[in-house]
Amino acid sequence: MRGINITISVLIASAILGYLMAFVAGLCRLSSNIIIRKATGFYIEVFRGTSLIVQLFWLYYAVPMLFDIQLGSNWLVGVIAIALNYGAYMSEIVRGSILAVAKGQTEAATALNMSSFQRMRLIILPQAVRMMLPEFGNYLIQMLKATSLVYLIGMNDILYYGNILRSNDLSQAPTVYLLLLVFYFILALPIIWLTRKAEVISKKGVAS
Amino acid sequence: MDNWSWEIFWDAFPVVLEGLGITVGLTFACYLFALIFGFVWTFLRRIPFKPLNWIVTWVMEFIRSTPPLVQLFFIYFAWPMVPVVGMTLSPFASAVLGLGLHFSTYIGEVYRSGIEGVEKGQWEASRALNFSTSQKWLKVILPQAIPPTIPMLGNYLIIMFKEVPLASTIGVVGILHMANSYGAQYWAYLEPLTIVAILFLVLSYPSAILISKLEKRMNRRFNKNEALNSSKGATT
Numbered sequence: 001m002r003g004i005n006i007t008i009s010v011l012i013a014s015a016i017l018g019y020l021m022a023f024v025a026g027l028c029r030l031s032s033n034i035i036i037r038k039a040t041g042f043y044i045e046v047f048r049g050t051s052l053i054v055q056l057f058w059l060y061y062a063v064p065m066l067f068d069i070q071l072g073s074n075w076l077v078g079v080i081a082i083a084l085n086y087g088a089y090m091s092e093i094v095r096g097s098i099l100a101v102a103k104g105q106t107e108a109a110t111a112l113n114m115s116s117f118q119r120m121r122l123i124i125l126p127q128a129v130r131m132m133l134p135e136f137g138n139y140l141i142q143m144l145k146a147t148s149l150v151y152l153i154g155m156n157d158i159l160y161y162g163n164i165l166r167s168n169d170l171s172q173a174p175t176v177y178l179l180l181l182v183f184y185f186i187l188a189l190p191i192i193w194l195t196r197k198a199e200v201i202s203k204k205g206v207a208s
Numbered sequence: 209m210d211n212w213s214w215e216i217f218w219d220a221f222p223v224v225l226e227g228l229g230i231t232v233g234l235t236f237a238c239y240l241f242a243l244i245f246g247f248v249w250t251f252l253r254r255i256p257f258k259p260l261n262w263i264v265t266w267v268m269e270f271i272r273s274t275p276p277l278v279q280l281f282f283i284y285f286a287w288p289m290v291p292v293v294g295m296t297l298s299p300f301a302s303a304v305l306g307l308g309l310h311f312s313t314y315i316g317e318v319y320r321s322g323i324e325g326v327e328k329g330q331w332e333a334s335r336a337l338n339f340s341t342s343q344k345w346l347k348v349i350l351p352q353a354i355p356p357t358i359p360m361l362g363n364y365l366i367i368m369f370k371e372v373p374l375a376s377t378i379g380v381v382g383i384l385h386m387a388n389s390y391g392a393q394y395w396a397y398l399e400p401l402t403i404v405a406i407l408f409l410v411l412s413y414p415s416a417i418l419i420s421k422l423e424k425r426m427n428r429r430f431n432k433n434e435a436l437n438s439s440k441g442a443t444t
Contacts, residue, residue, distance in 0.1 A: 051370030
């Protein structure tokens with residue numbers, strides 16, 4: 001099975017970009033500037049309201065025509081679509097976790113004369129991030145599942161090679177797809193394990 | 209923006225709209241399947257037999273963490289070739305089976321959380337009243353377990369609606385399929401795909417708002433009930 005490197009590289013790149021996007025959008029949603037808040041809200045609603053597969057096609061076919069820009073490779077299109085979509089979902093988690101940090105913490109930080117940047121970096125985020133971890137793990141599995149969609153915009157990932165194998169020998173279809181499913185599951189196993197671990201970490205040492 | 213043409217937009221609109229019925233129909237069909245099959249998972253997980261429990265948990269985990277797209281291909285292309293079955297499924301039926309099965313594992317978890325949310329006292333009370341198992345479930349546990357999960361179930365309906373275009377890859381003629389074939393025919397992907405995106409937004413955004421409203425209302429109602437119960441407990 002070739003094509004595994006594409007699946008993994010898309011997963012890693014879109015995960016990094018997606019988490020980045022989630023933090024940027026999540027913090028923007030909490031901004032005191034109403035324009036930034038509304039604009040991010042619009043981005044989040046659009047990307048959560050339409051489905052990933054439609055966004056993928058739209059970025060692949062429509063955007064280059066609409067704005068006369070080339071996004072480069074379809075690898076980049078896939079990564080951008082997955083990252084923007086799951087970034088929108090995860091930004092809600094970022095926002096929720098930051099809001100869930102006890103109010104007294106913010107007040108204490110203000111009382112200690114910290115700047116708002118210091119307050120966020122030193123007090124709020126360290127507490128909020130551990131709350132986000134389990135959900136982030138769940139979304140990483142979602143993103144792994146989403147990487148199979150890049151096959152639809154013409155990338156040679158493992159699903160592509162699986163389909164070639166099937167069309168070479170039609171009677172092989174059950175084996176091929178079962179193998180693919182097992183393959184994805186093996187990729188997902190470490191993430192599942194990490195997620196469970198993250199749940200333990202996020203509960204540890206937190207007064208409730 | 210020079211490539212945008214309203215002419216094509218209005219030309220493609222009715223074509224794409226034709227697929228909407230199938231997309232929505234498929235959504236509800238998958239949803240119904242998942243709702244029913246979710247019960248099966250929940251039931252299987254409650255059987256007090258360790259190895260079976262373990263197997264069911266991992267099977268659920270397996271279905272949940274592998275891509276629905278591959279599962280669809282599996283069911284559509286591979287299912288008819290499994291020796292015992294030997295029957296072909298229409299694209300629509302395989303989509304219902306594939307997506308329904310995928311989401312039933314999520315729905316099963318929702319049911320489980322609902323059932324676990326029923327207080328222990330209720331179980332003990334129905335036992336003390338000498339209810340049979342079916343009476344206990346139908347009259348005591350389920351009426352309390354299901355309503356709180358309704359907003360969550362609604363969320364899954366929306367999520368499912370957004371996953372249904374996957375079925376276009378195995379040839380279900382939904383809106384995405386319509387848009388793609390229109391695009392291939394006239395070499396104009398921009399407008400039809402934009403229409404699809406708009407349709408999704410128009411349908412899913414209001415329902416999302418509706419569900420979050422419902423959720424707030426439910427929370428209020430159940431919290432009130434709880435408050436009522438605890439105050440009753442205090443006075444008697």
